Amino acid sequence: MSLYSFGLDPVSCHAWNKDRTQIAISPNTTEVHIYQKSGKEWTKIHELTQHSGRITGIDWAPISNRIVTCASDRNAYVWTLKDRVWKPTLVLLRINRAATCVKWSPLENKFALGSGARIISVCYFEKENDWWLSKHIKKPIRSTVLSLDWHPNNILLAAGSSDFQCRVFSGYIKDIEEKPGPTAWGSKMPFGEMLLEQGDDGGWVHSVCFSPSGNSLAWVSHSSTICVTDAANKKTVTQLKTEYLPLLAVLYLNETEIVAAGHDCCPYQFSYTGPGSLKYIGKIDLPKQNSKVNMSAMQHFRNLDKRATTENENTDLETLHQNSISQLCIVEGDRSKVTKFSSVGLDGDMVVWDFKH
Amino acid sequence: MSKATTNVDFRKVDVDQYEEEKYEDDAVVDDGVTGPNDAEVQALIAKGRLADALQTVLSTPPIASKNPAVKDKAAQVVMKVLTAFKAADIDGAIKNLDQNKLDVLMKYIYRGFEMSSEGNGAQLLVWHDKVFAVTGLGSIVRVLTDRRRV
Numbered sequence: 429m430s431l432y433s434f435g436l437d438p439v440s441c442h443a444w445n446k447d448r449t450q451i452a453i454s455p456n457t458t459e460v461h462i463y464q465k466s467g468k469e470w471t472k473i474h475e476l477t478q479h480s481g482r483i484t485g486i487d488w489a490p491i492s493n494r495i496v497t498c499a500s501d502r503n504a505y506v507w508t509l510k511d512r513v514w515k516p517t518l519v520l521l522r523i524n525r526a527a528t529c530v531k532w533s534p535l536e537n538k539f540a541l542g543s544g545a546r547i548i549s550v551c552y553f554e555k556e557n558d559w560w561l562s563k564h565i566k567k568p569i570r571s572t573v574l575s576l577d578w579h580p581n582n583i584l585l586a587a588g589s590s591d592f593q594c595r596v597f598s599g600y601i602k603d604i605e606e607k608p609g610p611t612a613w614g615s616k617m618p619f620g621e622m623l624l625e626q627g628d629d630g631g632w633v634h635s636v637c638f639s640p641s642g643n644s645l646a647w648v649s650h651s652s653t654i655c656v657t658d659a660a661n662k663k664t665v666t667q668l669k670t671e672y673l674p675l676l677a678v679l680y681l682n683e684t685e686i687v688a689a690g691h692d693c694c695p696y697q698f699s700y701t702g703p704g705s706l707k708y709i710g711k712i713d714l715p716k717q718n719s720k721v722n723m724s725a726m727q728h729f730r731n732l733d734k735r736a737t738t739e740n741e742n743t744d745l746e747t748l749h750q751n752s753i754s755q756l757c758i759v760e761g762d763r764s765k766v767t768k769f770s771s772v773g774l775d776g777d778m779v780v781w782d783f784k785h
Numbered sequence: 786m787s788k789a790t791t792n793v794d795f796r797k798v799d800v801d802q803y804e805e806e807k808y809e810d811d812a813v814v815d816d817g818v819t820g821p822n823d824a825e826v827q828a829l830i831a832k833g834r835l836a837d838a839l840q841t842v843l844s845t846p847p848i849a850s851k852n853p854a855v856k857d858k859a860a861q862v863v864m865k866v867l868t869a870f871k872a873a874d875i876d877g878a879i880k881n882l883d884q885n886k887l888d889v890l891m892k893y894i895y896r897g898f899e900m901s902s903e904g905n906g907a908q909l910l911v912w913h914d915k916v917f918a919v920t921g922l923g924s925i926v927r928v929l930t931d932r933r934r935v
Contacts, residue, residue: 630932651930652923671921
């Protein structure tokens with residue numbers, strides 16, 4: 429695993445380019461910074477400053493090389509690289525509250541955006557007028573949409589919301605794609621059709637993730653639980669109540685292994701093998717051994733002088749991250765077999781973790 | 786402290802009632818569970834079968850009830866059971882509880898802190914410590930986030 433610190437400010441969101449040589453992050457401000465990898469260091473090469481509100485979501489489409497950013501100023505921009513400069517195009521969202529999260533679809537012909545206006549905007553490019561249009565999914569969402577994830581079939585969309593529910597909608601736009609075939613989630617899929625609504629008893633749904641095949645959906649909630657619903661088995665929900673602080677991000681590493689991280693600053697591995705069997709496997713961050721080295725007399729005196737104590741109190745956390753992890757992203761491997769994933773947190777650090785299957 | 790000399794009644798006006806799309810929290814449906822049978826639990830405590838008494842009160846919490854009197858009564862019964870335990874027996878009783886019952890127990894412990902009658906405090910803290918050792922921070926978070934309140 430490798431750690432890189434982007435400074436003291438929290439990293440609110442991040443996205444990688446196709447070959448993972450560049451990363452776009454937002455240091456909890458109205459700007460997006462793009463860094464280029466040079467050896468072990470990262471150097472800033474671009475600053476995207478079009479937004480007037482705090483950036484809440486960034487997603488980088490690997491094949492078409494476009495970045496979509498959304499912010500609390502109720503806007504989203506699609507950025508394209510022209511002559512080595514990123515040029516923004518405004519997206520007509522028609523929302524009256526902040527945008528909270530954004531994700532490109534697998535085929536990159538559309539993207540979904542969640543907002544505090546209780547609306548999911550599915551946006552696509554209309555060639556005739558050369559602009560990005562949006563279609564809204566409103567019912568029956570009753571509160572802010574906190575997280576989104578696309579199904580591999582490019583049609584279904586999972587959304588986690590602060591009305592304690594996790595839902596699956598159809599994001600089928602007939603102007604730009606053909607009618608989808610039936611899936612395990614349902615067969616009739618007009619735009620905005622809700623195919624699943626599953627809730628906890630309390631606790632915002634912070635993050636959702638489809639499995640590589642799309643047959644199961646995992647989500648993490650503020651009630652310190654992780655749930656998986658299995659479309660292949662009549663949409664049965666399996667819930668695991670954890671003994672940790674709430675998790676904020678969840679990611680599938682292969683069809684059965686799930687990694688989730690959150691306020692405990694450490695990624696945890698879970699395994700789902702069928703309805704009723706969702707197990708906690710272990711921590712992915714192995715804590716460093718607290719070395720009780722014999723202190724020299726000089727250190728003793730220094731401690732006594734500075735802190736009026738003779739103990740070697742280390743106030744750092746044992747985990748690599750020193751503050752909550754806010755987002756997980758695939759770095760290496762495709763969805764069905766992830767070998768490296770990255771985490772960013774409120775401590776301003778980005779850590780790339782290795783995973784062996 | 787000084788008394789407010791200006792009229793602050795405007796702070797009590799409920800502006801949310803004018804919101805068109807007001808969020809109605811209707812998730813908790815009353816399923817008629819009215820809490821543990823007081824007499825039965827008293828009998829178990831008298832016989833000294835405290836672990837069984839604990840199991841009984843934790844399996845029928847009136848979580849879905851909209852009647853605060855029902856909830857208060859159930860909470861009182863649970864407090865009686867919890868205070869009847871000797872500190873040494875608590876570990877054994879906790880071992881036999883499953884995850885759901887442990888969450889309900891943690892909810893009652895915090896309810897007990899709320900009610901804070903004199904004498905209970907120390908015993909409740911011992912219970913809290915022991916349950917926390919088994920379930921960790923997760924159950925405390927669930928006490929705070931779960932809309933099905935005890």
